[in-house]
Amino acid sequence: MIIFLADDVGYGDLKSYGHPTQEWGPIDDMAEEGMKFSSLYSTNSVCSPSRAALLTGRLPIRIGVYGKYRVFNPPSPNGLPKEEITLPEILRDVGYASGMVGKWHLGINDYTPMSGVHLPHYHGFDWLGTNLPFTNVWVCDETKKHMDAPDPSMCFMYDNETIIQQPFSHQYLTKTFVDEASTFIRQQTENDKPFFLYLSFAHNHVAMFIGKDTEFTSNRGIYGAGIRELSWAVGEIMKDIKSLGIDNNTLVFFTSDNGGHNRDVQVLYNYLNFITPFIIVIGGKANYYEGGIRVPGILRWPGQISAGTINSNIVSQMDMFTTFVNLAGGETPSDRVIDGRDITQQILGSMKNESKTKKRILFFYCNDMLFAVRYGSFKVHFYTMPVKNKEEYADACGEGGFPNTMYFNCYYCPSECVIKHDPPLIFNVDADPAEEYQLDLALHKLLLLEVKHLLAEHNSTLIKGEELLSALNQPSQPCCDSSKPSCSCNYP
Known part of the structure; x- marks a missing residue:
């Protein structure tokens, strides 16, 4: 099982979702070879709460992933609560190896700068490669188009649970994610072990970037080139699972954590070679019009999911938690409310699209x-x-x-x-x-x-979880070397 999670990719950003000028890529191939969702929703219009819901099948308000800042920040002493049961934890119990590479954004430290108690290892992931515990943000820009230099307090990269760059370089970021994910897949395949891979990209969050190793261009400027690099990365992993002979045994899901940026902002920036518009939806990241929460979603599983199908049901990303657990032979927790539904029958074709008269809410x-x-x-x-x-x-x-x-x-x-x-x-x-x-x-x-x-x-x-996104504690701020006031280190 693989989840490809994009960052801030909107409903109409892909060619297969109707964008008139975006170039076709391997993600679009996935849509032709599998099932495309037309009404798939993230649970939230920003990163941390939507990611918490995806991995637990529960509304963020139940988990406590809400509060003043809306997302986890570097000096936050909180993270995804340990008592929450994640998808990799359940899959581990039924024999899966779980690996992650890429963006986390569900907490880092508690009260010291290097404790790492909220990182993925503590939530069921056996293997953790290069990762961004926070995110790729505006102030991480290296081009000097937005600012003179990146801010080390906001821009840091880890290998497993150790800072390796602060601030980090974007130049080979996507290729590093791909190479490490490929290594994880090959190791599990050689050991004949079922696996779950969570590959969480930095595209297409700002700061926008294109790796020197790919150097894609696009009709849509840098935003479209980022979509191309994202799609290329997905394609490289798909090549791996085909070459390893595990294509028919691997369920793959592509989606985005929330919508992209507001349509009219994107229209403006597209004209100015920065970002491009949604096709049919208004609003975007941070708000709750369709542009902020309706996201692309593609499931591919040759021999199980019919190629070229469109699922028009109302589906939540939380449904993937319940469905993946069911397909793996696991059990969802019975001691808490799980908001995700099992949609196995929908995706395997044993049940036609649900009537809208059922009015799922x-x-x-x-x-x-x-x-x-x-x-x-x-x-x-x-x-x-x-x-x-x-x-x-x-x-x-x-x-x-x-x-x-x-x-x-x-x-x-x-x-x-x-x-x-x-x-x-x-x-x-x-x-x-x-x-x-x-x-x-x-x-x-x-x-x-x-x-x-x-x-x-x-x-x-509804029992609200303890509010986690309002606290900041400066000693929790990640710092590769506290003897340096800037906390700036770039190790070889």
Whole structure:
């Protein structure tokens, strides 16, 4: 089993999802050879909570992965709670070796700069290669287009549980991820051992980068080139599993942790050779329009999943937790609420697409505020964040077309920019994924009553986890050498 997790890749960013100018690549081949989801949702519109949900099958609010900062920061003393049971922990119990390479973003240290008590080894991963315990952020830019130099306090790379670069270099990052993932797969195959690989990419989060070893170009500028490098990396791993003769025995899932950046921001930056737009959805990362939470999703398993199929059911990324556990012969925990459903019958073709009249409901929280629900064909918004147009973003553009400030016009919740809707907004996102046409509340009273009833059922099972994303503790800040004020080290 393999999960390829992209970072901030939007619903319409891939050629196979309809982008008119993005080049075709191996991820698109996966879509032709397997199942493509048209209504797959992340649980959150930013990194840490969505990743916690993917690996546990549980809403972030139950886990405690919510709070003031919305994500884990380098000096946070908290991480994914040890009492949460992750996918690799369950798979380990049924004989799988689990490995990870790439971005983690679920905690690092507790109260010392090198304790590493929240890193992947403590959550079921037997093997851990090169990884970014935090993430690849704006201030890690090496091109000097955004700033003079990267900030070491935000930009560091680990090998297993040891810092090897602070700040880190992007130049061979993707190839390193691929090479190490390939080694892990080959070792497990040689030992005739089933494996789970979690390959979590830095593309296409800012700072945007293209490795010197690939040097892809694109009609879409640097953003499209990043998609090409991401797709190339997926293709290299797919070549491996084919050459090793394990293609028919390997279930592969590609998705993104949340949506990309707002459509109008991307339109502007595309014109300026930076980022490109979603095709049909509005909003993006950090907010709860479709662009922030509806993501690409592809499952491939030759001989088991029919090629070229489209799954139009409402599916959550949390469903992959439950489904992977079932397919591996494991058992989901019975002592807690698991929000992911087992969709084995859907993906193996023994059950046709579920009728929308079944009206599955998905809950979308920003911290502990319920922003929206997806219910059947409909989306109900209790809160929204404003989305500026490209003219309003133009002032944030510097010389050469690169932004000179952060592009979130609204990020924190609660905050003054968050808009409350009472009564709520309703959209038919099957017919109107851009959420442009608000429905008449008077004609949807029954829908709102059903949502109210389902919310009451949900709340009856909801026990909030301890809030983890509000605490910072400076001694937790990773530092390769505390004798250096800058904590800057680049080891050979």
